[in-house]
Amino acid sequence: MLRPTLFLSVVITLPFLFSCKGNKTASEHADIIGIDSSRYIRIPDADSLLPGWRTDNSVVNHWIGDPDNLHPTNGRTxxxxxxxxxxxxxxxxxxxxxxxxxxxxxxxxxxxxxxxxxxxxxxxxxxxxxxxxxxxxxxxxxxxxxxxxxxxxxxxxxxxxxxxxxxxxxxxxxxxxxxxxxxxxxxxxxxxxxxxxxxxxxxxxxxxxxxxxxxxxxxxxxxxxxxxxxxxxxxxxxxxxxxxxxSLYNGSGPYKVVTWNRHADLILDKKPNHWTDQIKDPKVFQQAKNDRIVFLEIKDDNAQMLELKSQTIDATVWLSTQSMLALEADENFKRNYNYRYTDNYSFNYLGVNTQPDGIRHPKIFDSKEVRQAMTYLVPIEDIVHVIYNDRATVWPAFLSPYKNGFNDTLKPYYHDLNKAVSLLENAGWTDTDGDGIRDKMVDGKKTDMRFELLYSHAGAWIDQMAGMIREAFLAGGIDVKVMVMDLPALSQKVSSHDFDAYLGAWGTNSLPDDYTALWHTSSYAGGGPNFCGFGNTYTDALIDSMNLVVDESVRAPMIRELQAIVHDEAPYIMYLSASRKNVIHKRLGNQIMTFERPGNMVNYLQVIGHGMQELQ
Missing domain, CATH: 3.90.76.10 (Dipeptide-binding Protein; Domain 1)
Structure with missing residues (x-):
C-alpha cells in the first residue's frame, strides 16, 4: 500500500550477506536461521557476550532526523x-x-x-x-x-x-x-x-x-x-x-515517550506489566523485549561511524553507502556488529512544481518538455556509482519492480545532455544574452532559468547528490541554488506548494497501492502529498476506476497506464532506490531485518541471555 510518508534518506538491492556469529572470524559469513528473499532475514544470536559489550537490556537506535511531531493523526514523517x-x-x-x-x-x-x-x-x-x-x-x-x-x-x-x-x-x-x-x-x-x-x-x-x-x-x-x-x-x-x-501522548502500546530532546534523542520506556505481556502466541511487533529504546539523532556521517566504532549505537538503518563500505573495512566493527544490505519498497526522487504561480516561483516546470529535459540532465548513473557504489536501482516510475503492475516497457531517463538541450531549445529556452544561463520571455517578461532546489540534510551523501545535480544542470545552462532546511520546514514548504524543486523520498510497502494521495488532483487541492500538482480529469478517473477493482489481474493494466502517463509528464524527474544498510550489534538477540519499513524490529531486540526464543 502506498502510504506516502516523507523520508530523509534513501533505502534497495537484494541482501548481500556479511558479518559473523559470536566468536567466528570476520572472514566467515553469518549463519541465517530464518530467511525469505522477499520478506526478512533472521540472524542467529551470538554464543555469549564478549568483553566490552554492554549488558543493559536497552537499545540505542540511530536515526537521522526527528519526527515532524507525534500527533496521533497529523503528521507525515x-x-x-x-x-x-x-x-x-x-x-x-x-x-x-x-x-x-x-x-x-x-x-x-x-x-x-x-x-x-x-x-x-x-x-x-x-x-x-x-x-x-x-x-x-x-x-x-x-x-x-x-x-x-x-x-x-x-x-x-x-x-x-x-x-x-x-x-x-x-x-x-x-x-x-x-x-x-x-x-x-x-x-x-x-x-x-x-x-x-x-x-x-x-x-x-x-x-x-x-x-x-x-x-x-x-x-x-x-x-x-x-x-x-x-x-x-x-x-x-x-x-x-x-x-x-x-505528557499529552496517550497510546495503548507497550512503550511510552519519556523524553524528547529535539535534534538529540527521543527515549521510550517499556510500560511495566503491560497487557501485551500476556498475549498468547504474540506476533513479533506485539512484543516489547527490551526496557528502553533510545532514538539517537546523528546526521554527520563521520560522527555516525565514530559512534558505531565506540559501540554507542546498537542499531541503525540510516547509514550512507560510503559509511557502510568504510565500516566493512574495520575488523572491530565486523567483530561487534551484524550487517546486511536489504531490499525495501521506498524510493528517492526529485519533485518539481508543475503549477508555479509565476511570482514567487518562475514558470519553468509548467512545461512538460522542460521537465523531460531535466530528467536527461540528472547525472543518475554517476550518482548511483559515486554515492551508492552501484548499490542502487534506477526506476522508470514510482512503482517498485517487485510489485504487481510494474510497467516493464518503460525505460528510465538516463543522462543525455544533447537530448536535454534539444528539448529546452524546442521549448524556447535559449541563452539570448550570453551569460551562460538560458532565458525566455514568459508572460511578457524575460525570465532566467534559475530555480531553488530544497532538501533536508541527512548526511554528506545528500549534499553530494545536490552538488552533482547542480553541476550537471549548469552544464545545460540552468542555474540551481541549493537550499538546506530541517525536515519539518521542508515538509511545510512542499505541502503548501511553496517551492520550485525539492529532493524527497517516499516510504511505501508491499501491499497494493491506492494512488489517490500521491497523484489525484484532489490531493493537490486539499494539501495532500500530490505536492507537484500532477493530474487531470483523465488520470483522476483512472485512479478512481482502479480503486473500484478488486481483481489484481484487471487492475494491473490500469497501474501500468498510470505509470506511463507519470513517466511522460515527469512531475518527478528522478526515481532512485538504494539498498537499506541494516546494522545491529551482536550483543542483542532476536535480530530480524525486514524489507518492510522500518527495517529492524527494534522492540524485539534484547540483550542475549534474556530468554531467546524462536521466531513466532
Missing amino acids: ASRSWILSLTHNYLMRLDPVSMEVVPDLATAQPEISANKLEFTYSIRPDARWDDGKPVTAADVAFTLKVNKCPLTDNPNARSETENLMDIRLYPDDPQKLTLIMHHEYLLNIAFLATFAIMERDFHDRDQVMDGVSFAQLEDPAWLENPPADVVAFMQEFNDGKYGNDP
Whole structure:
C-alpha cells in the first residue's frame, strides 16, 4: 500500500550477506536461521557476550532526523510512524515480518458480509489504555471518524477513509463494530493499518464527535457550516501540543515517550506489566523485549561511524553507502556488529512544481518538455556509482519492480545532455544574452532559468547528490541554488506548494497501492502529498476506476497506464532506490531485518541471555 510518508534518506538491492556469529572470524559469513528473499532475514544470536559489550537490556537506535511531531493523526514523517508503531496499537496492522495485514487489537480477521461491503470486528478483551479502561469499539469509531473529518489537519491519511461510509456499534457488546463501505475496494481491510487507535475519553471527554455522523462528514452543506462545538473540538484536537508535549501522548502500546530532546534523542520506556505481556502466541511487533529504546539523532556521517566504532549505537538503518563500505573495512566493527544490505519498497526522487504561480516561483516546470529535459540532465548513473557504489536501482516510475503492475516497457531517463538541450531549445529556452544561463520571455517578461532546489540534510551523501545535480544542470545552462532546511520546514514548504524543486523520498510497502494521495488532483487541492500538482480529469478517473477493482489481474493494466502517463509528464524527474544498510550489534538477540519499513524490529531486540526464543 502506498502510504506516502516523507523520508530523509534513501533505502534497495537484494541482501548481500556479511558479518559473523559470536566468536567466528570476520572472514566467515553469518549463519541465517530464518530467511525469505522477499520478506526478512533472521540472524542467529551470538554464543555469549564478549568483553566490552554492554549488558543493559536497552537499545540505542540511530536515526537521522526527528519526527515532524507525534500527533496521533497529523503528521507525515517516517520517523513519526515508527514511534507510533511502538506507542500505539492498530485494529489491523501490516506485519513487517510476514508482509501480511494481521489482527492487532482485533481478535481475528473480520467477518465479511455476502455483498462484501460490511466488515465486522471484535476488539481484544484484554487490551487496555494506561488508565486501566478497556479499548473499545467506540475508540476505533472515534479514531476513524476524526481521521475522516475534513477539519482534521491530516491530508496525507484522510483519503484512505473515503470508502468508509459508516460504522455500526453494538450497545450490548462494546467490543464489536461493523465497518460499512461504499463499494468493494482492494484495501477495505488493509487501510486500517494506517490509523493508530486513540482513546475517545482522553481526546473527546465531552464526546462531541459522537454527535457527528459519517454521512455529515461527506455532506458539503454540513461542512460549510459545522456546529460550533465541533469546530472548537477540532481546533483543540489539532493543537500542536498533542504532537510535541510528551505528557499529552496517550497510546495503548507497550512503550511510552519519556523524553524528547529535539535534534538529540527521543527515549521510550517499556510500560511495566503491560497487557501485551500476556498475549498468547504474540506476533513479533506485539512484543516489547527490551526496557528502553533510545532514538539517537546523528546526521554527520563521520560522527555516525565514530559512534558505531565506540559501540554507542546498537542499531541503525540510516547509514550512507560510503559509511557502510568504510565500516566493512574495520575488523572491530565486523567483530561487534551484524550487517546486511536489504531490499525495501521506498524510493528517492526529485519533485518539481508543475503549477508555479509565476511570482514567487518562475514558470519553468509548467512545461512538460522542460521537465523531460531535466530528467536527461540528472547525472543518475554517476550518482548511483559515486554515492551508492552501484548499490542502487534506477526506476522508470514510482512503482517498485517487485510489485504487481510494474510497467516493464518503460525505460528510465538516463543522462543525455544533447537530448536535454534539444528539448529546452524546442521549448524556447535559449541563452539570448550570453551569460551562460538560458532565458525566455514568459508572460511578457524575460525570465532566467534559475530555480531553488530544497532538501533536508541527512548526511554528506545528500549534499553530494545536490552538488552533482547542480553541476550537471549548469552544464545545460540552468542555474540551481541549493537550499538546506530541517525536515519539518521542508515538509511545510512542499505541502503548501511553496517551492520550485525539492529532493524527497517516499516510504511505501508491499501491499497494493491506492494512488489517490500521491497523484489525484484532489490531493493537490486539499494539501495532500500530490505536492507537484500532477493530474487531470483523465488520470483522476483512472485512479478512481482502479480503486473500484478488486481483481489484481484487471487492475494491473490500469497501474501500468498510470505509470506511463507519470513517466511522460515527469512531475518527478528522478526515481532512485538504494539498498537499506541494516546494522545491529551482536550483543542483542532476536535480530530480524525486514524489507518492510522500518527495517529492524527494534522492540524485539534484547540483550542475549534474556530468554531467546524462536521466531513466532
